[in-house]
Amino acid sequence: MDDTALLSSKPTFADDKTVGIVGLGLIGGSLAKALKVNTANRVLGHDINPNVVKQALAEGVLDAALALSGTDSSTVQTAAPPAQLSECDMVLIALYPEATVDFVRAHWDKFKKGTVIIDCAGVKAEICTELSAEAAKRDLYFVGGHPMTGIERTGYDHSFAHLFSGGTMILCRDEHTNIIALKAAEMLFTGIGFLKITITSAAEHDRVIAFTSQLPHVVAGAFIRSETAKQQLGFSAGSYQDLTRVAFLNEPMWTELFMANRENLIEEIEGLRTRLEEYVQVLEEGDEQKMLALLAEGKQAKQQYG
């Protein structure tokens, strides 16, 4: 395959490609809708729930259902004949982490050579370790991805074309990464609305994401599981509402994400517990100067790293 075929002369993923999307939930559904709104690519889609595929076809979000063989029995019979995975130039996988690995492993032989495969799971080390080298051996181009654009809702019904507008897409690079495939991914995601593409290693992703994404979800839940929460009606401040927003989450998905990144997450939670203890000590001492210093340090950090 000619690597440059994925690139058009414009700085965008070529518009005449076929993109398959596996999993039409909040992320996959939004990817399909964003591709339809922003590009002229042919969009194929698959979901474990055949009704979702029917709906996406009826809404014109998909050009055709993606027929998957093997364990899959949810092929949808519609006017448009279902298409094959082998027709895809790029496959976007929007499944939970374990299902992502399972899916790719079960379909290695169904991708055509040169296909760019990008996943969207919120942890990367396990997935990239499993898939990156194996893909390269098969002349497939795997890129680990993480769209940092979650909302507190799940499923196709909540998906929308502008979910990614202004957001950050993280792409993981390792020694097996094909640079043209990476560039094509970057262009595709920029083309559907992402403002920023961050390229990093899977290990670095997981370490930092434990702090910026997983820890806020732990804290939101831990915060609101207080007995005092039951008495807060009429005392609720914006800060409380903002901090606890993500306590409303998809618990099976987050359980999987947390467990796949246990060591990093434990370190971050323990770090926060230690820092919280500093405030307790200063309060117990009643030391106003120390409290001023702690708060000033937090304020400065927010200005620099917020």
Added chain:
Amino acid sequence: MDDTALLSSKPTFADDKTVGIVGLGLIGGSLAKALKVNTANRVLGHDINPNVVKQALAEGVLDAALALSGTDSSTVQTAAPPAQLSECDMVLIALYPEATVDFVRAHWDKFKKGTVIIDCAGVKAEICTELSAEAAKRDLYFVGGHPMTGIERTGYDHSFAHLFSGGTMILCRDEHTNIIALKAAEMLFTGIGFLKITITSAAEHDRVIAFTSQLPHVVAGAFIRSETAKQQLGFSAGSYQDLTRVAFLNEPMWTELFMANRENLIEEIEGLRTRLEEYVQVLEEGDEQKMLALLAEGKQAKQQYG
């Protein structure tokens, strides 16, 4: 004094009263602006910085400067002659907690009988204990107040008339509270935009506010004071930005608020530390079912108490 004189036939604080505002920062400035926009009351104002008073007069936010005697030397000389505290039917004090108590103590003899005095500090037990009984002895009506409408900015320059729109105003009631004065306060605050008036005791206020307002400010600072924060650029999620928003705070004010509510705040921080430790234990055990249960509990709490 006829208690009902404060009430008009409409369910609003009578529009022909004189309201004095002490402290023209974010809250006091916004109170003055909101009174001008929403009512026909005469608005008098004082600030330790005479330039702020000049500006408010020039902008038509104040009808006259409030001349304060004694330690105060910041009386502003303008075309409109300064007015006296004794002209006020209601005095709103928008100072830090200690300054609030100091101000009222220094001016007991300057208020006319029947004046409703309302403070705006974020802690209430100390202030109400100091001022409520003493006010009643002097035929003055003190009501402890807390507008739950902070933003991450301070000072008159950031004040605006709609700061309170849709917000919650907490008013504290004790055995010395005059019910007509409380009703007048309720009407005034409803009239300038507050959606909800919560009436509670000072002790209950401080206990719940340690959780809903003070703890989020501690957590935001403790969160962002992580070493990992320095590496988060390009990995920043909405949840991280929301959680750390209030790390940018007015540190002298929050130091005073925290210190005045130490016992409640320590209890809340320790409660959160304990709950965070549960997540660490479940992660260490690798127990997915327990993690699902923790997350489901947090989600349910958010739905019920969010």
